[in-house]
Amino acid sequence: MSATIHSIEAILVDIPTIRPHQLSMATMAVQTMVIVRMLDTDGLEGIGEATTIGGLAYGPESPESVKLTIDTYFAPLLLGQPADAINTLRVRLNRAARGNNLAKSAIETALLDLLGKRLNQPLHQLLGGAIRQHIPVLWTLASGDTQTDIDEAKRLLAEQRHCDFKLKIGSRPLMDDVRHVAAIKAAVGDRASVRVDVNQAWDESTAARGMAELQAAGIDLVEQPTPMKDYPALVRLAQKFHLPILADEAVADASDMFTLASAGFAGAIALKIAKAGGPLQALKVANVASAAGIGLYGGTLLEGTIGSVASLHAWATLDTLHWGTEMFGPLLLKDDIVETPLHFHNNGVALPEGPGLGVTINEDKLAEYRRH
Numbered sequence: 001m002s003a004t005i006h007s008i009e010a011i012l013v014d015i016p017t018i019r020p021h022q023l024s025m026a027t028m029a030v031q032t033m034v035i036v037r038m039l040d041t042d043g044l045e046g047i048g049e050a051t052t053i054g055g056l057a058y059g060p061e062s063p064e065s066v067k068l069t070i071d072t073y074f075a076p077l078l079l080g081q082p083a084d085a086i087n088t089l090r091v092r093l094n095r096a097a098r099g100n101n102l103a104k105s106a107i108e109t110a111l112l113d114l115l116g117k118r119l120n121q122p123l124h125q126l127l128g129g130a131i132r133q134h135i136p137v138l139w140t141l142a143s144g145d146t147q148t149d150i151d152e153a154k155r156l157l158a159e160q161r162h163c164d165f166k167l168k169i170g171s172r173p174l175m176d177d178v179r180h181v182a183a184i185k186a187a188v189g190d191r192a193s194v195r196v197d198v199n200q201a202w203d204e205s206t207a208a209r210g211m212a213e214l215q216a217a218g219i220d221l222v223e224q225p226t227p228m229k230d231y232p233a234l235v236r237l238a239q240k241f242h243l244p245i246l247a248d249e250a251v252a253d254a255s256d257m258f259t260l261a262s263a264g265f266a267g268a269i270a271l272k273i274a275k276a277g278g279p280l281q282a283l284k285v286a287n288v289a290s291a292a293g294i295g296l297y298g299g300t301l302l303e304g305t306i307g308s309v310a311s312l313h314a315w316a317t318l319d320t321l322h323w324g325t326e327m328f329g330p331l332l333l334k335d336d337i338v339e340t341p342l343h344f345h346n347n348g349v350a351l352p353e354g355p356g357l358g359v360t361i362n363e364d365k366l367a368e369y370r371r372h
C-alpha cells in the first residue's frame with residue numbers, strides 16, 4: 001500500500017527585491033511566493049512554489065488566490081489519495097477546477113519532489129534524465145534608468161554571471177524605449193545578446209514600427225509585443241520581420257501552443273511551469289513547439305529557488321534550449337528560504353543534485369519571511 005497524502009500547507013512568503021524591477025504592467029519592490037509543503041503518511045515532504053508578478057497585474061491569479069485555491073479546493077481533493085499517482089491526481093484536479101495553473105504548478109511540483117524523495121532520485125531523472133548539468137541564464141535589466149542598467153550589465157558581464165540580457169519596455173513612448181534599448185546595446189556591443197520584453201503593451205502598428213527600430217539597433221529577440229489573445233497580430237509580425245518574436249503570455253499550455261503554431265506563427269516560446277500547470281505540463285508545450293519548429297526558452301514568473309529549480313529540472317531534459325533560460329529569480333531577491341542557494345556561474349546555473357528538487361527549506365528564514 002503506497003503512502004497517501006497526509007497534509008498540505010500553502011504559505012505566503014514576502015521577500016524584498018534587490019532593486020525596484022520595472023515592467024510595463026507593474027514595478028516590483030517585493031516578491032510574494034506561495035510555498036506548498038505536502039507531507040505523506042510516511043513523513044516524507046514534497047515542496048512546491050507559485051509566484052506571479054505585481055499581485056493581479058500580470059494575470060488572473062494572485063498569491064492570495066493561489067493559497068485560497070489550494071487550501072479550500074485542492075487540499076480536500078488530494079488528502080488521503082496515493083501520493084505517487086501524479087497523473088491521476090492531475091485529472092482529479094482538472095475535473096474540479098478550470099484554469100488556476102499557478103496553483104496547479106505548485107501542487108505538481110510538490111508531488112514530483114515527494115516522488116523523487118520516495119525513489120531517492122533527482123527530479124530530472126524522473127523525467128528521463130538531464131541532458132545538461134549547467135544551464136544558461138540571462139538577466140533582466142529593469143531598474144528604470146538607462147545608465148544604471150548599463151552599469152549593471154557591465155558588472156555582470158565582467159563577473160561572467162550573465163552574457164545575455166532582457167530589457168523590460170513598453171510603458172514609455174516608443175522612441176524613448178528605442179533610445180534606452182539602443183544605448184544599452186551600444187554599451188555592451190557584441191559581448192552580449194540583448195532582447196526586449198514588451199509584456200503586451202503595444203498595438204500592432206506600434207509593434208511594427210518598434211520591431212523595425214529594434215532590428216536596426218541590433219536586438220536579437222522581441223518578447224510578447226502585442227496583447228496575448230491577438231494571435232493574428234503575432235503571426236503577421238512574425239511573418240513581416242526577420243527579428244524573431246518570443247511568445248510569452250500568448251501561450252500557457254500545449255493547446256495554446258498548437259493553436260498559435262497552426263495559425264502560422266514562427267519564432268520562439270517562453271516555457272513556464274506556472275503558465276502550463278507544472279513541470280510535466282510545460283514539457284508538453286515544449287513537445288508541441290518542437291514539432292512545429294518553434295524555438296524553446298526556459299521562462300520564469302520570477303520564482304524563488306524552489307520554483308526555479310523545479311523549472312531547471314524540466315529544462316535540463318530538453319534536446320535544445322535555443323534561447324537559453326531566464327531562471328535568475330533567486331538573484332533578484334534580497335534573501336532566500338532554502339539551505340543551499342543555487343550556484344550561478346559561467347553565465348548560467350548548476351542543476352542541483354539530491355533527491356527530488358534537491359533543495360531544503362531553511363526553517364528560520366521561512367519563519368522570518370512568512371506572512372502571519
Ligand SMILES: O=C(O)C[C@H]1C=CC(=O)O1
Binds near residue numbers: 300301302
Ligand atoms: O517574462 C515575463 O513576462 C516575466 C518575467 C521574466 C523575467 C522578468 O524580469 O520578468
Ligand SMILES: [Mn+2]
Binds near residue numbers: 199223224248249270
Ligand atoms: Mn515575458
